[in-house]
Amino acid sequence: MRGWNIVWHYHDLRIEDNPALVEAASGHVLPLFIYCPKEEGKWSQGTASNWWLHHSLQELSKEYQKLGTKLVIRSGSAFKVLEQLISEIPIAGVYWNQRYEPTLRKRDRKIAAILKARDIDICCFEGNYLITPSEILNKTGKPYSVFTPFSKTLLKGCSWRSPLPTAQINHRHRVRSEKIEDLKLLSKRQFSDQWTPGRKGALKNFEIFRKKVDEYSKQREIPSVYGTSRLSPHLHFGEISPHEIWKELEHKTKDRSPFLLQLIWREFGNYFLFHSPQATDHSWKRTFDEFPWNKSKQNLHAWQKGMTGYPIIDAGMRELWQTGWMHNRVRMIVGSFLVKDLLVHWIEGAKWFWKTLVDADLANNTLGWQWVAGCGPDAAPYFRVFNPVLQGKKFDPKGTYVRHWIPELTDVPDKWIHNPWEAPKIISDYPPPIVDHAEARQKALNFYKNKY
DNA sequence: TGAAATGTTGGGGCG
DNA sequence: ACGCCCCAACATTTC
Numbered sequence: 234m235r236g237w238n239i240v241w242h243y244h245d246l247r248i249e250d251n252p253a254l255v256e257a258a259s260g261h262v263l264p265l266f267i268y269c270p271k272e273e274g275k276w277s278q279g280t281a282s283n284w285w286l287h288h289s290l291q292e293l294s295k296e297y298q299k300l301g302t303k304l305v306i307r308s309g310s311a312f313k314v315l316e317q318l319i320s321e322i323p324i325a326g327v328y329w330n331q332r333y334e335p336t337l338r339k340r341d342r343k344i345a346a347i348l349k350a351r352d353i354d355i356c357c358f359e360g361n362y363l364i365t366p367s368e369i370l371n372k373t374g375k376p377y378s379v380f381t382p383f384s385k386t387l388l389k390g391c392s393w394r395s396p397l398p399t400a401q402i403n404h405r406h407r408v409r410s411e412k413i414e415d416l417k418l419l420s421k422r423q424f425s426d427q428w429t430p431g432r433k434g435a436l437k438n439f440e441i442f443r444k445k446v447d448e449y450s451k452q453r454e455i456p457s458v459y460g461t462s463r464l465s466p467h468l469h470f471g472e473i474s475p476h477e478i479w480k481e482l483e484h485k486t487k488d489r490s491p492f493l494l495q496l497i498w499r500e501f502g503n504y505f506l507f508h509s510p511q512a513t514d515h516s517w518k519r520t521f522d523e524f525p526w527n528k529s530k531q532n533l534h535a536w537q538k539g540m541t542g543y544p545i546i547d548a549g550m551r552e553l554w555q556t557g558w559m560h561n562r563v564r565m566i567v568g569s570f571l572v573k574d575l576l577v578h579w580i581e582g583a584k585w586f587w588k589t590l591v592d593a594d595l596a597n598n599t600l601g602w603q604w605v606a607g608c609g610p611d612a613a614p615y616f617r618v619f620n621p622v623l624q625g626k627k628f629d630p631k632g633t634y635v636r637h638w639i640p641e642l643t644d645v646p647d648k649w650i651h652n653p654w655e656a657p658k659i660i661s662d663y664p665p666p667i668v669d670h671a672e673a674r675q676k677a678l679n680f681y682k683n684k685y
Numbered sequence: 686t687g688a689a690a691t692g693t694t695g696g697g698g699c700g
Numbered sequence: 701a702c703g704c705c706c707c708a709a710c711a712t713t714t715c
Contacts, residue, residue: 604686616688617687
């Protein structure tokens with residue numbers, strides 16, 4: 234034996250359908266997770282994601298124990314950790330499933346080059362996405378910037394691999410691991426009553442979703458109903474792979490497109506970030522960086538706290554704070570409100586989501602916010618402004634969702650539930666709207682129209 | 686993956 | 701019976 238094969242776990246916190254693990258298992262496997270938030274730069278993982286990671290690592294550790302080996306956890310600079318391991322035990326290769334966040338990609342290229350020069354095998358795989366972003370280009374040889382043609386190409390040419398067989402591990406190493414507790418990932422916000430991080434939780438949510446997937450197109454827009462898959466954090470951390478989901482759903486659903494299209498949005502987000510790595514911090518349409526954004530913190534704080542006076546906005550923001558998640562329809566509404574009604578820079582919204590969402594994903598978050606702000610590729614046109622009252626009436630007609638998250642509004646009749654300030658009876662402990670939507674919309678349209 | 690403004694149509698009330 | 705007006709209801713355009 235030349236030495237051990239390190240399986241460097243990234244956002245692939247699973248054992249099943251794991252290309253890097255399968256390949257590495259032709260030799261002696263040494264599973265590794267490195268915690269190095271500093272190397273993630275400006276967008277290092279937020280508190281909600283940290284909570285998730287803590288529990289997901291615990292689950293992965295258990296899975297490896299069942300397989301007869303041990304997950305090694307180390308913290309600090311990834312390169313130093315690898316170097317340290319190389320000094321502790323003979324290493325033949327390092328295997329991992331790629332991540333595409335710009336700072337990590339840069340770092341990993343460096344690490345790969347150095348280790349290769351030391352005669353260590355470096356093997357990178359596509360573990361967490363259906364496509365490799367560099368491989369898909371349009372007819373003119375450029376990256377797609379519009380979703381629809383991108384999705385058509387993927388749907389036409391889709392022949393994803395089947396989920397891989399689970400690796401067998403026959404050798405147990407004796408390498409030291411840090412304790413998960415010592416990574417200090419936990420903070421005050423806990424979500425155990427809402428979520429079960431790890432493989433088991435992922436499979437459970439998938440099972441629940443599979444049973445109702447035929448209702449998806451009808452139910453997915455109603456925030457009071459869990460009609461969406463609720464797989465986003467599991468997918469983000471790679472506890473389940475998109476291949477597993479695709480294979481399971483492609484033939485079993487009546488109309489396969491609506492949900493699978495969401496998976497393609499996920500691909501598009503990653504693809505977009507790969508081809509526009511600066512998009513995390515700059516508007517894709519660069520003119521928007523000079524937009525006269527409102528820099529005062531007052532409106533931003535009211536939005537964050539769920540105290541804008543618009544029920545659908547406040548319900549969404551409170552759901553986010555309390556559960557680490559928000560229904561996708563509501564994400565669009567609150568996003569539009571922050572950017573268009575309050576004229577706050579989309580990056581402020583992106584930062585808040587980044588910190589508070591358990592499914593915070595740099596690619597999806599960046600694309601989503603640039604989309605609502607109108608500055609991204611294939612973005613919502615500048616004049617598309619969501620009306621929080623109409624959206625509420627349309628997607629939460631009885632106010633079920635709103636009342637659930639805003640107890641102050643329990644007794645407001647349905648008629649006024651989305652515009653309580655117009656109700657004959659004043660609600661004392663709920664704030665009046667911080668802006669007048671009609672006025673704010675007009676103001677935004679003027680700004681957007683004149684310059685952008 | 687909008688909403689508001691504007692235009693058109695058609696039925697009913699009424700002189 | 702007829703024309704006029706009003707206004708929903710729907711369609712189209714515009715932001």
